[in-house]
Amino acid sequence: MCGISGLFDTQGLRDFDRALASRINNIQSHRGPDEDGLHFEPGLALGHRRLSVIDLATGQQPLFNEDGSVSIVFNGEIYNFQELVPELQALGHVFKTRSDTEVIVHAWEAWGPDCVQRLRGMFSFALWDRNQQTLFLARDRMGVKPMHYAWLADGTFVFGSELKVITAHPGFRREIDPMAVEEYFALGYVADPRCIYRNAHKLLPGHTLTLRRGMAALPASRAYWDVQFTGDNPIKFEEAQVQVRERVRESVRLRMIAEVPLGAFLSGGVDSSAVVATMAGLSDQPVRTCAIGFDDPRFNESAFAQMVADRYQTDHRLEIVKSDDFDLIDTLARLYDEPYADSSAIPTYRVCQIARHHVTVALSGDGGDESFGGYRRYRMHLGEERVRQRLPIGLRRPLFGALASIYPKADWAPRQFRAKTTFQGLAMDTAQAYCHSVSHVRSALRESLYSSSFKRSLGSYRAHDLFRHHAAQARTEDPLALIQYLDYKTWLVGDINTKVDRASMAHSLEVREPLMDHELIEWLATLPSSHKLRAGEGKAVFKKAFEGLLPHDVLYRPKMGFSVPLAKWLRGPLALRLRESVLSKRMMDSGFFDRSTIERLVDEHMGARHDHSTALWTLLMFDAFLRHDETLGVE
Known part of the structure; x- marks a missing residue:
């Protein structure tokens, strides 16, 4: 896991200032404390900060092909690199290292831009091909690893793992984007591909960006992958359980390859517990596990984590965090570079801090709720969707809009009695309603929160437009599949993956994500939604698959979440x-x-x-x- 950065002259062959290239590279030294590397040639500067995990001796970057005409800076892990090496050797490519980075270089030579189709892992990279005068950027399918970029007024293209690389360039103008502010107050984060600043961008997950010398404008990125929910797999529920265990096992196995201490987060929830149980079955040594607990019992899951640790005799580390652990506010602002309001960033930061004392790589259970249908909001949305499908919006909008306006706001009541929010959602179309349900600050409150001048600068744009855009690309009419797709495009990337990447990299910790393996996700997208949400139970097939491996109380207790x-x-x-x-x-x-x-x-x-x-x-x-x-x- 690393930090990458670079400068590219889109118009000519200027020599970039070495001190500037070094400064923007080192500004993210926390991502790679072990080594740093720079490469310069006319019109190009590439930077890399390395956290050594695989091929500790010879995996330095930037890394080159045999004649030095192709160079790369890479952040992430390619889990199937060992399978690709003999295939590329058979095509005549000569390897000088044992690193997954070199696989990408030779894959580019063999397959060009389609090389990303062959890569299984989490990654963002920038590859320079001198012979083609081409700079090629790519990001993994699920957006686990970040990539930020900007095209500056003088024709300089600047990119980096974190937004701070962009803002450190003296030619970048920090103008706040009103649409990004709207997304932030709706969602608690600025959704990809937008950044808080108008002229900066995030490369979308599953996309590539190709720049060539002489381009007059920033080109559009190109999608190379998207998940398609078909739900047409005829597999029976019982057989699906067997397949889930086998596929999770394969995904975990691939992510246990490392030359440094490796362990796992263990929160006491279903997802991390399943990952740890699987790791234990693949290792002849005790799995290193790490958990945090809170001194407030309402937020403390550590007893459930201990159940799993005891069952598998893991080398378990638990640290209790005070429930008034709020002194990270300014640290988080510096870490995220743009506004970010998920308060679980605080315990996530702490668990990464604790884990780094014992391991360099940790496996997580992130992505399980999205892929297996585990969120409570999914069940609530499907209940509302049944009403929306029975009544046309021309009837729903005035009827439920009127009910929402007169029903009191009942924060104190159990969720099922907070009808105001439900009535508001029933008056909306599906995509707008789902955006409404996940909003930090709901639309009516945002309208009163914003000044008149800001609303004029915002124009007609609202955050639910983003959800409508993604819904139009989803190619599914299944109501559960649709909101899973929306979460993949928004919440999982903008909130979960951003949170874990910044928190882990702040402590030079690599976090791997077996439940976000793209081949696993492609297969899960073929399962009927009834396998995921069954008799009111979320993650039904996943929980059943691990019934023999995890305590009943871990699998079927109410979800607590990583809350403060x-x-x-x-x-x-x-x-x-x-x-x-x-x-x-x-x-x-x-x-x-x-x-x-x-x-x-x-x-x-x-x-x-x-x-x-x-x-x-x-x-x-x-x-x-x-x-x-x-x-x-x-x-």
């Missing part, structure tokens, strides 16, 4: 900072917000009349971003 006590923090130890931050001069001078709405949210929350903790945390983290943004470029 936000409402309590914001009414207690963070109360003063909250008011000072969300009503700061920075926030008001930004021109984005209506002051009276923010004051109302703070007063209602402090008075315990409503729980506005999610909206207020989202505002708090936006202020932390603005404060960080003020420091950029200041020597």
Whole structure:
């Protein structure tokens, strides 16, 4: 796992300043503390920071082909590289290293841009072909590894693993994109391919970008993969359980290849527990596992993690974190480079910090809920969708819109009695309703939160337009498959993968994701949705597949999630900072917000009349971003 960076002159053959190339490379040294490498030639600079995991002796980057005409900087892991080596050798390619990086170089020579079709793993890379005067960028199918880029006014193309590489370039103008602000307050993150800054971009998952010398404008990226939900696999439920175990086993096996200490996160949830159980069956040594617990029992899952650790006699490390562990706010703002409001970033940061004391590589259970249909919101959405399918929107919109307007906001009530949100969703189309259900700050509140001038700059764009765009590409009419697809394109990439990548790389820890293996996901997309959500039970086939391997209480207890006590923090130890931050001069001078709405949210929350903790945390983290943004470029 590494950090990559680079500069490319799209118009000519300028020599780039070596000090600048070194600075933007080293700004992400946390991603690769072991080694750094730079390569220069006319019109090109490539940078790499290395975290050594495979081929410790000879895997340095940038890495080249036999005659030096093709070079690469690469972040990630190619899990099937050992299978590709003999195939490429048979085509005449000579290997100088034992690294997966060199496989990509020779795959490019053999298959050109289609080389990405042959790669199984998590990756982002930039490859320069001097003979073709071509710079080729690629990102893995599920967006596990990041890639940011920008085209500057002087024709310089700059790219890097993190956005801080882009903002460190003196030619980059940090103009905030209103559409990115809208996405952030709706979703808690800025969705791909947008960045918080207008002129920066994220390469979409499953896409490549090809630049050639002499181009006059930034080309469009090209999709090389997408998941297609068919649901047409005739496999019986019982046989599907066997297949799930076998396919997860293969995916885990591939991700256990390393020349450094390897372990796993163990949260006590179904997904990480299944990964650990599978690892234990593949290893003759105790699996190293790591967990954190909270001193508040409402948020503490460590007892369930201990059950799995005891069953498989893992080398288990548990650390208890205080429930008032909120001193990471400014650290997170620096880490994420753009506003990010998932409060579970705090425990994720801590568990990565603890794990790095014991291992260099950790396997996680991320992606299980999305792929197997595990979220509670899936069941609720399908219930609403049955109503939407029975009543035309011309009837639903006025009927449920009127009910939503008169029904009180009942934050204190059990979820099934919070009908206001349900009525609002029933008045919407499917994609808009799903966006509404996952929003941090829902559309009506965003409308009152934004200033009049900001709404004018935003125009007609709203975050649900992104969901409608993806829904139109989904090629499925199955209601569960559709929202799984939407999560793959938005939540999994923008929230989960971003959170884990930045938190792990902050501690130079590589995290691997067996439940996001693209071949596993392709197969799961063929299963009928009834195998995933069955008799009201999410992840049905997955849980049944691991019944003999995991305790019943781990498999079938209510999902807790990786949560922190936000409402309590914001009414207690963070109360003063909250008011000072969300009503700061920075926030008001930004021109984005209506002051009276923010004051109302703070007063209602402090008075315990409503729980506005999610909206207020989202505002708090936006202020932390603005404060960080003020420091950029200041020597």
